[in-house]
Structure formats: structure tokens, C-alpha cells
Amino acid sequence: FQRCVGMDALNSLHSTTYEIDEKHGTDYHKRFLEFVKMIQKENLVIGGAMTDPKGDRSKGPSEQDDPDLFTRIVDSDEKGVYVSGAKAHQTGCINSHWIILMPTIRLTQNDKEYAIVGAIPADVKGLTYIYGRQSCDTRVMEGGGDIDLGNAKFGGQEAMMILDRVFIPWDKLFMNGEFEFASMLVERFTCYHRRSYVCKTGLGDVLIGAAATIADYNGVPNVSHIKDKIIEMTHLNETIFAAGIASSHQGHKMKSGVYLNDDMLAQVCKHNVTRFPYEISRLAQDIAGGL
Secondary structure, three states, rough: OOOOHHHHHHHHHHHHHHHHHHHOOHHHHHHHHHHHHHHHHHOOOOOEEEEOOOOOOOOHHOOOOHHHHHHHHEEEEEOEEEEEEEEEEEEEEHOOEEEEEEEOOOOOOOHHHHEEEEEEEEEOEEEEEEEEEHHHHHHHOOOOOOOOOOOOOOOOOEEEEEEEEEEEEEHEEEOOOEEEEEEHHHHHHHHHHHHHHHHHHHHHHHHHHHHHHHHHOOOOOHHHHHHHHHHHHHHHHHHHHHHHHHHHOOOOOOOOOOOOHHHHHHHHHHHHHHHHHHHHHHHHHHHHHOO
């Protein structure tokens, strides 16, 4: 569950840490590869924490009245650094093993303490989760057996993460003040992640199959307007899928050896996801005929 964000973080950090080292002579990439080996060996789930609360969107991190509206380094010692701040809208963080903290916007020289990328265990000292259920979760409490519960044992959630002097050892730190690389990391992460939204087509497949089954139950699978709606649902769903696959197919090799998918097609994939699933759902309701 919810591995996409962590994998997108790992992919974007592979190339970004390599290029930071190339410019600054740091050893972030080596540290990062050791972290990846551990994650792969133990089959761990990574939560990618990028979104900060942000506060006044017209101001940068260092200009905010409250400095903790963006995650930042507040202290350091011979063992590592300490960070405070918050990460918002963290889907799946509760059931991740590790969290990777990343910047969320382009940073300037004045924002150096906010140019932080580091990996922390999900139960690290100083980290508090403000847990939020998703709106449909109340169905679990309404009775009726196993019907219409979705995934009855593992419902969706998201949380606000509050960090209060959370410790990150040096070997789990993959950016430390290299502010000029923040936008590169955000853009590459976004490129991977917006292509990852192709997962919504799996949900679309289920909904299209359910709508076709309902048409069979209603005895109208061969009625022309029913067939037209199922065809349109399929067309919209496969258009999302096609943009995602095309984005991957048009990928190019980075200096570090990983591939980055096509940026424009990734944005198109995400744009389609913000529109087409709702139209697919509307057509499914039409086909259901008020069931």
C-alpha cells in the first residue's frame, strides 16, 4: 500500500544526490545507496514527506512569521542534525516504516536551513501524527457485515506530521543546505509522481467492470446508449493509462544511471486524472439506473 510516493522519492534522490556530490564533493549519493540497500533487503515501505503547511504563500520559508511552517534544521552536533516543522497531507505515513523529508518549493540563499533531505523511522522520537480519517470510513462503523466497506481492515487515511527536534544522523542525511538543488528535486519528484497517478486506471477498470455487470443484471447490455457509455468510460480510462505509459516510454537516462520519464506527458497524465475519473463515475451512475 502507498509505495508510490516513497519510490518516486528514491528515484528523484538517486539522480539529485549524484549531482549534488558532483558539484560540492559531498558523499550524499553513497549514503543514499546504503539506505536503499537496507530498504530493499528488508522490504520496507517509505513515506515521501514533501508538502509543508507553507503559511503565507507569497513569502518564502525564511520570511514567514512562524519559522516552523516549513521543515528546517534547528540544531546539529557531531552525530547529526535536529529538525522541526511539519508535513501536511501525508497519505499512508501511518503505515510506512521510514519517512523521507524533502523540501517542497524552490529555495534561496536565505532558506539554507530549509534545504534538508533526510530519512527518519516512522516512530522516531519527537514526531507526532495528527490522524485524519477519510470521509467514507464511517461505513465501517455502521454495521451491515462486509458489504460496501472497501478494504475493511486497512482503510485510507492521511495525517499531519509535527516534527519537534527530530534527530537525523549524518548517514541518513541526503541534502544539507544545498538550496540550489531544492527545485531540481521537487521537479524530478513531481515528474515521477504525476506519472504514478496512472494507478487510478486500476480503479477505473474495477468501476467499468462493475458498471458492465450492473447492465447485465438489468438486462440491458446490448442497449446502444449503455454500450456507448461503457465505451466512453473505457476510452477515458485508457487515455489516462496511455499518457502514463508514454511518459515512461519517452524517459531518458540521467547522469546517475536512473531514468527520468517525460515531464510533459507526466503532467498530461495527472491532468487527465483530475478530470476523467469523475466523468467515468458519472457514467457508471447512469448505467446503474438508480440502483
